[in-house]
Amino acid sequence: MNPLRTSRALVAAAAAVVLSFTSAGFANGAAGGALRDHDDGDEITVGIKFDQPGIGLKTPDGTYTGFDVDVATYIAKQLGHDPADIVWKEAKSADRETLLQRGDVDFIAASYSINDKRAEKVDFAGPYLLAHQDVLIRADDDSIKKPSDLNNKKLCSVTGSTSAQNVKDKIAPDAQLQEYGGYSECLTGLENGVIDAVTTDDSILAGYAAQPEFKGKFKLGGFKMSNENYGIGVQKGSELKAKINTALEKMVADGSWEAAVKKNFGPAGYQNEPAPKIGVIVQ
């Protein structure tokens, strides 16, 4: 084969690859919503966190636990899907809007706070939980009693998270903030005294503090430093929104909601807010 022909063949192959990628992408984007409609087929795909104890956690034996998982299972049941028909998909914070827009998941329950910018891209059912930014401190630490005590302390949160930004901008601008890729690193620091307080939503902190290996070591500060309204994310304009809202109302009415909160957050001494009213966002 002469070199010129080789290079032409390569270009053609490259073009074919690019074309197939883009066309596949467009096809997905366009048809995804219809394909994923819950009416046809028994399966339903739900986006959750895989790495947040108490909220959404994939355990080593392949099962899923956490409050979001319980809520999602209940909703799926109300929509007519057995727990066995739920396909769990990891919804990392940065991917959530994309997953919904592409139709990769039917709905997302992944500590997903409702805010204006997200509401431009997706629709929210709920809220189903009102969480607050709080701190987790060592059980024997008496020096942090109110949010202003945090100002000369060493705080830790996850890189880029809303909680980390709140600390820098509002809550304790003079505090030192350590950012890590995950909360586990923060908890290691808290345990060996390099860090004084880990901060994020109280629901997430309660989930970590309730882990067997941390039991009794940490306590929640109980400061309500922000309002996070967790909603169920659905595709923009989806008819699922109304159905999920009905399911959530039923969940609160029949006591399953309260039971799920107690089960997942109870051991850490978490004082939960009453179940939020559907469609009411606490600023």
Place this chain on the structure above:
Amino acid sequence: MFDFLQGYDLLGAFWVTVQLTVYSAIGSLVWGTLLAAMRVSPVPLMRGFGTVYVNIVRNIPLTVIIVFTSLGLFQTLGVTLGAERFTTINFRLAVLGLTAYTSAFVCEALRSGINTVPLGQVEAARAIGLSFPQILRLIVLPQAFRSVVGPLANVLIALTKNTTVAAAIGVAEAALLMREMIENEAQLILISAIFAAGFLCLTLPTGLFLGWVAKKVAVKR
């Protein structure tokens, strides 16, 4: 379309990226040269150390090294590198981690350059009574460096992009700001594109300039 950029210190974040790159580049050039010298030295112990260091460090993922500097060195062993606040400690730890990692690659690039120097020159130098350090300093390394400007430019570009790993221990460089923006703005693709363009602005001129330098200084044989 771009009004959401207001309120973010994009230039400041990239400036930290540049600082990380420059300090780590200087550090790894020095440490990498020493490692290369060890690997070609006549002392078996030094050769062994150089070989072991390079083969271990370059095979560990950078994220592991960077997170270790924070969890292992700082949190557990209390190494603060003379700083008091988290921001400074993290920056220095990141430079340390990036230097330790990148110098393994600098060492190997440089060693390939040393191999381009004809053996006869070393023999001639030894014959007129130069010691090993003198041979290295006066005869071998100057020629070796000139022939590996291109490969070193590759290492430098890789280093520039690797600085994004420092976000894992909370250094406020470009990748950390990117995560904050993605968290706040729900504009994943646009924000990623902006930061990709930012990195191109840093790495493309580096590559072009060093490519030109490489041609200019190459030893013609």
